[in-house]
Structures are given as C-alpha cells and as structure tokens.
Amino acid sequence: MTPMLLLTLPLVVPFTTAILAFLFRRNREGRWISVAGSAIHLGVGLALLGAVWEGGPVAAQMGGWPAPFGITLVADTLSAIMVVITGITALAVAVYAVAEIEAPVEELGYHALFQVLIAGVTGAFLTGDLFNLYVWFEVMLISSFGLLVMGGSRAQLDAGIKYVALNLISTILFLSAIGLLYGATGTLNLADLREAVAVADPGVMTVVAGLFLVGFGIKAGVFPLFFWLPAAYHTPSFAVSAVFAGLLTKVGVYALIRMFTLVFVHDVGFTHTVMIWVAVATMVVGVLGAAAQSDMRRILSFHIVSQIGYMVLGLALLTPLAMVGAVFYLVHHIIVKANLFLVAGVARRIAGDTEIERIGGLYAGAPLLAFLFLIPAFSLAGFPPLSGFWAKYVLVKASMDLSMWLVAFAALAVGLMTIYSMTKIWGRAFWKPHPGGLVPTLREMAPGERAARLLPIAGLALLTVVIGLVPQPFVALAERAADELLDPTPYLDAVLGGAS
Amino acid sequence: MEALVAIMIGALVAAAAYLMLARNALRFLFGLILISNAANLLIFTAGGLTPEAPPLVAYGADLPPVGVANALPQALVLTAIVIGFGLFAFALVLVYRGYQNLGTLDTDEMRIAEPRE
Numbered sequence: 001m002t003p004m005l006l007l008t009l010p011l012v013v014p015f016t017t018a019i020l021a022f023l024f025r026r027n028r029e030g031r032w033i034s035v036a037g038s039a040i041h042l043g044v045g046l047a048l049l050g051a052v053w054e055g056g057p058v059a060a061q062m063g064g065w066p067a068p069f070g071i072t073l074v075a076d077t078l079s080a081i082m083v084v085i086t087g088i089t090a091l092a093v094a095v096y097a098v099a100e101i102e103a104p105v106e107e108l109g110y111h112a113l114f115q116v117l118i119a120g121v122t123g124a125f126l127t128g129d130l131f132n133l134y135v136w137f138e139v140m141l142i143s144s145f146g147l148l149v150m151g152g153s154r155a156q157l158d159a160g161i162k163y164v165a166l167n168l169i170s171t172i173l174f175l176s177a178i179g180l181l182y183g184a185t186g187t188l189n190l191a192d193l194r195e196a197v198a199v200a201d202p203g204v205m206t207v208v209a210g211l212f213l214v215g216f217g218i219k220a221g222v223f224p225l226f227f228w229l230p231a232a233y234h235t236p237s238f239a240v241s242a243v244f245a246g247l248l249t250k251v252g253v254y255a256l257i258r259m260f261t262l263v264f265v266h267d268v269g270f271t272h273t274v275m276i277w278v279a280v281a282t283m284v285v286g287v288l289g290a291a292a293q294s295d296m297r298r299i300l301s302f303h304i305v306s307q308i309g310y311m312v313l314g315l316a317l318l319t320p321l322a323m324v325g326a327v328f329y330l331v332h333h334i335i336v337k338a339n340l341f342l343v344a345g346v347a348r349r350i351a352g353d354t355e356i357e358r359i360g361g362l363y364a365g366a367p368l369l370a371f372l373f374l375i376p377a378f379s380l381a382g383f384p385p386l387s388g389f390w391a392k393y394v395l396v397k398a399s400m401d402l403s404m405w406l407v408a409f410a411a412l413a414v415g416l417m418t419i420y421s422m423t424k425i426w427g428r429a430f431w432k433p434h435p436g437g438l439v440p441t442l443r444e445m446a447p448g449e450r451a452a453r454l455l456p457i458a459g460l461a462l463l464t465v466v467i468g469l470v471p472q473p474f475v476a477l478a479e480r481a482a483d484e485l486l487d488p489t490p491y492l493d494a495v496l497g498g499a500s
Numbered sequence: 501m502e503a504l505v506a507i508m509i510g511a512l513v514a515a516a517a518y519l520m521l522a523r524n525a526l527r528f529l530f531g532l533i534l535i536s537n538a539a540n541l542l543i544f545t546a547g548g549l550t551p552e553a554p555p556l557v558a559y560g561a562d563l564p565p566v567g568v569a570n571a572l573p574q575a576l577v578l579t580a581i582v583i584g585f586g587l588f589a590f591a592l593v594l595v596y597r598g599y600q601n602l603g604t605l606d607t608d609e610m611r612i613a614e615p616r617e
Contacts, residue, residue, distance in 0.1 A: 131576055138583045145590055149597075157598045158612040161525060164591050168532055169520075171587075175580055176539045182573060183546025235613050 003058040006051055007073040009044040010083050010122045013037060014090075018115035025109050031098045034111035038094040041118065042087030049080040053477075057484065057494040059128065067495050068189035072128035076491045077481040078327060082125040082254055085331055088463070089246045089338050090118045092456035096342055097239040099445075099452035100349075105150055105237070113150070117143040117243070124251050128495055130178055130188045133255065137174065137219075141167055144248060147240045148232060159232035166228035170218035177211035184208065191495035193263045194488070202266050209264040209271050216259070220252030222312055223282040226305045230289065233304070234297035234354070238345025241297060245304055246338030250330060253311045257326065260315060261485040268318060275316035280410045283309030287417040296344040296354040296429065299421050300337070303380065306414055307333050310395055313407065317398055323482035325394035328475065332379070332387040332467065339376040339460035343369065346453050347429060350440040356425055361434035365441040370430050372454070375461040377422040379468065382415045387467035390475070501549045505541065512538035525595045525605045532591065536584045540577045547573030 001009075017037025024030040051058055052075055059074040061067055075083070094114070101110050120140030127133050149160040182188055184204050185196035197205050214225065221229040229249065233241050264271055286306025293299045311333070314326025344354050346369055351359040363370040379386035382393075392415055399408040434440065442450055467474050484490060512534050519531030547570040555568040599605055602612065 131579075135579065135583070138587070142587060142590065145594070149594065152597065152601070154601050155613040157594070157601050158610045160594055161598050161607070161610065162613075164594055165525075165528060165532070168587060168591065169535075172532075172536050172539045175536075176542050178576075179539065179543030179546045179573070182543070182576075183548075186570075188572075231614055 001047060001051070002060075003051075004060040006044075006048045006058060007060045007075060007126055010041060010048060010087075010126065011119055013041045013044060014115045014119035014122065017041075018112045018119065021115055022109050022112035025107050025112065030106055030111050031094075031101070034115060035091070035094045035098065037115060038087065038090040038118070041122070042084065042091050045080070045083040045087040045122075048075055049077075049084050052077055052080040053480070056490045059494040067128070068187050068192035071132050072189060072191075072495050073126050074128035074191075074491065074495050075126055076484045076488075076494075077477065078254075078257070078485060079125045081327070081331060081477060081481060082250075083122055085334050086118060086121050086125065086247060088460075089243060089334055090114075092338060092342070092460055093239050093243045093246075095452055096242070096345070096456045097237075099449040100237055100239050100345060108150055110147070110150060113143045113146045114240075114243070117147065121247050121251055125254060128190050130181070130190060130193065134171075134174060134178060137171065137251075137255075140248070140251065141171065144244065148236050148244075150240075151237065153235070155235045159235040163228050163232040166218060166225075170215050170225075173211055173218070174215035177208055177215055180204075180211070181208050189495065190258065190262055191488075191492045194265075194492065197263055197266055200266075205264065206267050206270060209260075209267075212259050212264070213256070213271070213274070216252050216255045217278070218252075219249065220256060220312070221249045221282075221305050221308050222278050223285045223305070223309070226282070226286070226308075229305060230293075230298055230301040233301040234295060238341060238348065242338045242341035242345070245300065245341050246334045249304060249308055250311075250334055253308060253315075253330060256312065257315050257485065261318075261323075262488050262491070272316045272318055275312055276404075276407065279309045279313035279316050280407055281309075282306065282312065283410055283414040287414045287421070290421045291417060291424075294356055294428075296347065296356060296425055297341065299425060300340050300344065303418065303421065304337060306418070307337070307380070309414070310392070310411065313411065314395055314398070317402060317404075318486070319398055319402065320479075320482055320486060321394060321401065322398035323485055324475065324478045325391060325398055327478040327481045327485075328394060329391040331474070331478070332391045332464070335460050335463050335467075336376040336379045336388065339457055339464070340373070340380065342453070342457050342460070343373045343376070346442075346457070347373075347440075349453070350442060350444050351429070351434065351438065352436075352440075356428035357435075359429050359434060359440070360432040361430075361439050363430040364433070365439040368442060368454070372457050372461050373426070373430065375464055377426070379464045381418040381422050385468045387464045387471075387474075389468065390471045501551070502545055505545045505549065509538050509541050509545065512541070523606050523608050525598065525607055525610075528607070529588070529591055529595060533588060536580075536588070540580050540584070543573050543580065544577050547571075 021030045021033045057076040062071045123136035218225045290299045290302035314322045379388040382388045516531040516535035550569040553568045555571040557564045
C-alpha cells in the first residue's frame, strides 16, 4: 500500500463505520457494523505497523502541499504501535458493547459516537501538525462528552459537568500555547518546529513548553491536575469507561512524549526535571487515593492516575532504557486497564454493584471471572511473569542507572500499594460471601451475552500473559520506538525530506 | 497596537479567571467564553497586526507584498471559533440538564457522583 493509503485508512475506516452505524442505529445491525469496523481498523493498523517496521517512518502530505506548509500525516514506530493498540481496545470494547449497551442508548447513536472517538484518538496519534493535533483532540473530546453523559443519570450529569469543564480549560491552554508557539517560530509542523525551537529564544520556549505541559497534563491526568478523572470515570456504562480508561488519558501521555522528545528538548535540565517530580507525585498520590476508595471503578480510576506517573517518569528520565520503559508501559497499561474495567462490568452484571462492601461471593459463584480478574490485577501490580512486571522492572532499572534512588524507591513502593488495592477488591468482592446471601454466577447471563462479555476479557488477559511470557518482540518494538524518539532523524527525513 | 491588544487579552483572561473561580456553574461557563475568546485573540495577535495591508496576492505574482499580516493564524482562529462554539453549546445544554436534574447550579452541591463520606 502507498504511504497515503496506509496513513489515511486508519482514519477513513472509523469515520465510515460511524456513518454506517448511525444509519443503522435503530437496527440490531448497528452494533455488528461497529464490531466489523473495529476489526478492519485493527487490520489496517497492523498493516501500518508492518510497513513502519520494514521501512522506517512513513509520511504523507495532505492536499499535495509539501511540508512544512501543508498538513502532514506521519507514523513512526510509536505512532504505529499506538494505532494498533487503539484497534485492539476498540475491538474488545465494541464486542463487549454488544452485550452491555441497550437499545435506547443505541438509538441515540452510541456506536457512531464510539467510532468517532476512535477516529479522534487515531488522528491524534498520526498527525504531524500541531494545529491538526488540536483538531483531533476536539474530535475526541466532543465524542467523549457525548458518550459520558449518554443515558443521562444524575451521577453522569454531575460527573459530566466536571469532566467537560476541566477538559475545556485544558483545550484552551493548549490552543493558547499553539498561538504563542506559532507567533514565536512561524511554523506548526512538528518536524519543522524542532529546528525552529532550537534557534528561538530559550526563555520564551520554556514558557510555551510549560503551557503545553499543563494543557496535556490535564488530559493525561497528572498530579495536581487529575481531579476530573476519578470524578467521572466511574459513572458511564462499563464499555465507555473501559475505553476512556484505556485510551483517553494515554493520548495526553502520547502528546507529552511527542512534544517533549521531538520539539522541546532545548532546556531538558529544567522541563524534564519538573516532570520527574510531577511523575513521582502522580504515582504516590494516585495510589494513596485508591487506597481510600471502596468502589471498584473508583479504585481503578485512581490507579490510572498512579500508572500515568510511571509513563511520565519514563519520559522525564529521557534515557534510552527509560523511553523503552515508557513505551512498554503505555502498551501494557492500555490493555490491562481496559480489561479491569470490563471485569468490573461483569461483576456489576452478576453481583449487582461495584461497591465492594455491597457485593461478594464472586470467587465461589464465578471462578472463571475470578481467574480473569487475577491476571490483569497481578499484571497491574507488577507480578512476574505478566506484562506489568517487565514495564515496572525497566523503569525502576532506568532510574537506578541514574542513581535516582528516591524515584526508584517511590516506583517500587507504589507497586506494593497497588497490590494492597487489588487485594482489597479480591478480598471483599471475590472472597467474602455476598451480604445479600446471593451466589452470583455467570449462568445468570444468556449464552450469547456471556460470550460477548467474557471473550474480550479473555482476549485481553491472554495478550497480557503473552507479553509477559514472550516479551522479546514487544521489547524490540519498544526499543525501536525509543530510538526513534531520542534520535528523530528518520522522522524528520520522512516528513521534510521526501516529497511523497 | 500589539501592546494594546495584549493588555486587552490580559484583562479578558483576568475577568475569565475571576468568573471561573465562582461556585455557580453558569458563571463558570461565562468565564469559559471569555477565556476562549482571549485565546482566539492571542493567536490572532501572534500572527502580527498590520492595519490596512490585506494579505492579497497581486494578479500574476506568487507572493503577497512585504508587510502584510500572516493569513494562517486568521484561518486557525476561524477553526477555533467554530469548534469553541460547538463545545460551548454542548456545555450550556449540559449545565441546563444538570440544573434540571440535580436542582442546583452550585458546584459544591454537586456530589452525586462523589458522595461525601
């Protein structure tokens, strides 16, 4: 396939699916269109990753205007990995949604909005232009607003107001930063900006970098900007919260990684040192917040915050090993986190609640679900041989290599605290008998619903185990991505060099 | 000219911050309108303000004459205004629905999703 096709198909597929799903929203076909579209999206994502792995970064200029004047779509290894992982999450959640989302919500256009969200996320990963990134963020944001409040329960409206308010502030900061950066450098193309920022006034650039850090920091959910996240992620349907938990904050992390490896490397001593301490605070505060919660989804939401800290830490340390850790963590986290939210959804379906004091007996009644919970939970906490172990191991080793003992200690201690939270869910929701005397079993669901709910969970759990047992190819991919991030010459050549 | 507009943008942001710190969700929304317009003006100003020099390319020439304003930020601002309008319309409806269902505009009272311990 040509670069143009490789880069535009991952965007065209979800948009086309969205239109079809909207047209068929009153039929049962709508949900299957969404599943099929997600599968095709995953397929074109894999083709893109294959092409990038074979021949290095690919770029295409939209509308035939050469870079840096036109809008560039570009994929290096990191972008391609992220597109594939978006496809995997989208497919898992689309299958799960078949069982969970009810007809009235489908008629409002649930599947169409979901596909637009996927298109927005994919666009953010593939664009090589700063203003275009803003536009993709908006696509993502407006569809996430819709998905969050769809159904319109009181808790959802309450959460929606906070989520919308803080995300709009982040958007405005991002937009202002773009304006100032364009005023100072005269370009919006990310590859071109690298050159322009290097010769611009470093003081001005550090201020602009600070604005980007805060803007993307709100999206990513870093300390002290994360409060919208645990206020909102436990209110929508489980399919929605799984895709939010897996993908949305990670787009913020991706944008941070892109901006602070490709563009803002003029004053690493300042910007990246700030990020190290932000990362440590994020890890610690997130995990402590989780310890105080008793609702499954709220515990998991606070864990998103603490895990974001690890990824930002990898970026902030800026050594080859730390970047490998950040990329590996990103992939591992999306899979595991989306999976845990889906497990919480099944627990709610059969036991009636996600508040762990009010449920129980899941181990006795549904041992299969208990097993499927243990895999991502152990992986999240960093038990060998699951994917989380390697992700944490690489990051702790990277900080020890720099003699940052305090940082390494924090990373290990937070892992330990994560086990505490997972044990709490396990002990209360799975082991203790149900306070209502109920024995929740998977048989309460019809066979079709059972398959649609459990298949995505089993698939994602299998992926975690495979990454854990055979980490070599995944580490090789992460290494390649890290090399390209730290020395973006192939990326720059792809965007500015060849006029494809 | 730029200095005057910069002061105006500063005043807008200050007013917006004041409004957004209020507990009333509607006042917050008004603050949001002000700050999003301040951001749009900021991009516009960053492109350079040059009165009476429209960025028109003469017939047969490849480049506009020297000294005209950069037209790209104006295109960006147009995009941002449209997007901002859509988001604001959504936020307004959301707050209204919230007012109907929760019975309050006071953000301190909105504790349905995060009940007090």
